[in-house]
Each structure stands twice: as C-alpha cells, then as structure tokens.
C-alpha cells in the first residue's frame with residue numbers, strides 16, 4: 572500500500588515555516604506517496620492550499636484529520652504531545668524534533684511507539700549535506716542577523732563619497748565562522764562593510780578570507796570532536812577576552828554566532844566589553860536562542876546598554892519563511908526518500924543516516 576504522509580499546521584509560537592512545499596509534495600507523490608496536508612498549512616510561508624492540491628495532496632480540515640493513519644509525519648517543529656498521541660504505533664516522524672527538550676514530547680514518542688527522526692541528529696557527512704537542516708536554516712539566520720544589524724545601526728555600512736563629504740565604511744565583527752557566521756560575513760561584505768571574523772577553528776581563516784573578510788587572530792585554537800569547536804579552558808577564555816576587549820573599541824557592529832554543540836552558547840562579550848564600546852554601536856546576538864554570546868543579551872528583546880544596542884532576535888530562519896521553507900522541505904524530502912522504497916515505508920537500519928538519526932537511539 573502507498574505510504575501515507577501527513578502534515579499538520581505548525582503550532583509553535585512564531586513558527587512560519589513548513590516542512591513540505593508544493594515542489595516537494597509533487598516529488599513525494601512521484602515516489603508513490605499519498606499526501607494529506609491540513610488546510611492553511613503554508614499560509615504564513617505563502618504557499619496556497621490550491622498549490623498543494625495541484626501538486627497531488629489531499630486537504631484535511633484539521634490537524635488530527637491530516638495525520639490520521641499516517642505512516643510518516645513531516646514537520647518543522649514537533650507537534651504537541653496530544654497530537655503525537657493520535658499517531659498510529661510505528662509511525663515515523665521527521666523534523667527539527669528536539670525530543671529531549673520537552674519530557675512530555677519524549678514520553679509521547681516513546682509510549683506511542685513512534686520512530687522519530689530529529690534531523691538535528693543527522694551525522695554531518697558529505698552524503699548528508701542535502702538533508703542538513705542546521706546548515707540550511709543557519710544560512711538564513713546569518714543573513715537576517717546582518718540585515719537587522721544594518722537596520723539598527725545609526726550609520727551606513729558602505730563607504731560613500733558624496734557632496735557632503737566621505738562616509739567611512741562600518742566595521743563589522745562576526746564572532747563564529749560556522750554556516751551562519753560565514754553567511755553573515757558574506758552579507759555584510761555585500762552591503763559594503765569592512766568585515767572581520769574570528770573563530771576558534773583555525774581552518775575558518777581561509778573560508779573567511781575567501782568571502783572578503785579579514786580573519787581576526789585572537790591566539791586561541793580549540794578544535795573538538797567531529798570538526799566542531801570544543802568549550803574553551805579558563806585560560807584560553809581569558810586570553811580571548813583580553814585581546815577581544817581591546818579590539819572592540821574600534822568596532823561599530825558585532826554579529827554573534829558562536830556555538831558549541833549540546834552546550835549553552837559560550838559567553839564571549841562581557842558587560843564590561845560592551846561598556847567599552849562607542850555609543851551608537853550595535854550587537855546582534857544570533858546565539859540568543861541558546862543564551863547568547865553576550866552577557867547582556869535578552870532573548871527576543873532589543874535593549875539599550877549605555878548607548879550600545881543589544882538585540883537578541885529569535886526565529887530568524889522563520890522570518891525568511893519562503894526560502895527557509897524551500898530549503899527545509901528539500902532537506903526533509905531528501906531524508907524522507909531514504910525511507911520510501913517502491914512507494915512503501917521501509918526503514919533500512921543498515922543505512923547509517925537512518926540508524927544514527929533515529930530517536931530513541933538504537934542499541935549497538
């Protein structure tokens with residue numbers, strides 16, 4: 572029997588993205604799937620019900636009807652525990668599920684006998700790149716963070732030569748050169764700013780320079796497992812902060828993106844450093860969701876700290892819902908195609924992407 576795929580509207584506050592677009596709906600139908608989407612699914616990402624219907628989906632009037640009898644559920648964020656409890660035993664679910672972030676959600680997945688595929692658990696191998704939601708969504712977040720910074724700044728980013736004299740370009744510092752940080756470097760460069768960036772992974776120097784940024788060497792190298800950064804020791808942190816504090820006095824705008832997997836965001840900019848920055852400077856802390864890289868960041872708020880604006884925007888990827896959804900949905904489609912064989916749901920536990928992403932974690 573054809574695999575039945577259900578998609579309900581996202582209910583998390585501020586969530587505008589969708590896990591299926593008409594484009595990926597058509598592709599899933601071509602794989603032999605029967606798709607049901609809840610009416611209004613794509614309203615906030617500007618994908619119309621008619622477009623899903625034209626792509627072969629059946630429209631359902633509510634979430635429970637959309638997911639009734641589904642073999643596979645696609646979502647951006649996890650459905651409520653109550654909705655998860657309506658799924659049939661053995662159903663699979665793909666999304667940015669963060670099962671351990673909410674005990675009730677974890678419990679609903681376990682007791683319901685569901686097979687969850689939280690895509691944030693996907694091993695970051697070359698083959699997995701096309702399914703990597705962390706990368707695709709970080710790209711949008713880095714881009715938006717720079718636009719917010721440009722909007723909040725009381726100055727131009729580019730150098731301008733005008734009849735009223737020459738305006739010097741803004742100096743932008745990006746902290747952390749992962750996917751979001753590199754997109755921030757590229758975006759700030761396109762806006763004409765002078766851009767510097769630092770990271771504790773030395774290989775980022777070349778990546779920053781290839782985007783027209785300058786690598787700021789703070790003398791700290793901290794490569795951890797799997798190519799990620801590790802947390803700094805107290806001595807390394809002190810060294811980084813000493814050099815950084817002196818440097819920040821000449822910076823107009825900071826975009827923070829530093830993260831260490833599975834830990835709160837490293838605190839890199841102290842209140843004292845902010846106090847030493849010139850009035851009119853701006854800090855946009857993209858790490859706000861995991862506590863922020865700046866001590867003064869308040870998630871979801873923009874504050875004035877002695878003339879320095881500190882913004883901690885949330886839901887940045889969601890604010891670019893059209894393209895963020897297109898990328899997210901393609902990531903989900905690419906992973907879902909691993910689970911569909913001859914139009915049926917088949918979980919191939921010999922495939923390391925399937926086995927390592929599954930939650931609860933599999934034995935052995």
Ligand code: NAD
Pocket residue numbers: 694695696697699700703705706709746747748749750751752769770771772798799800801803828829830831832837839
């Ligand atoms: P991330 O969001 O975990 O972290 C962002 C950046 O913060 C990282 O570059 C990290 O080194 C940096 N950082 C951490 N602590 C810092 C500190 N104290 N000071 C300054 N910078 C600090 O990173 P990410 O964007 O998810 O990607 C990180 C790694 O994963 C990179 O090596 C990237 O190339 C790799 N990656 C691989 C794939 C793949 O092959 N499929 C896909 C995406 C990313």
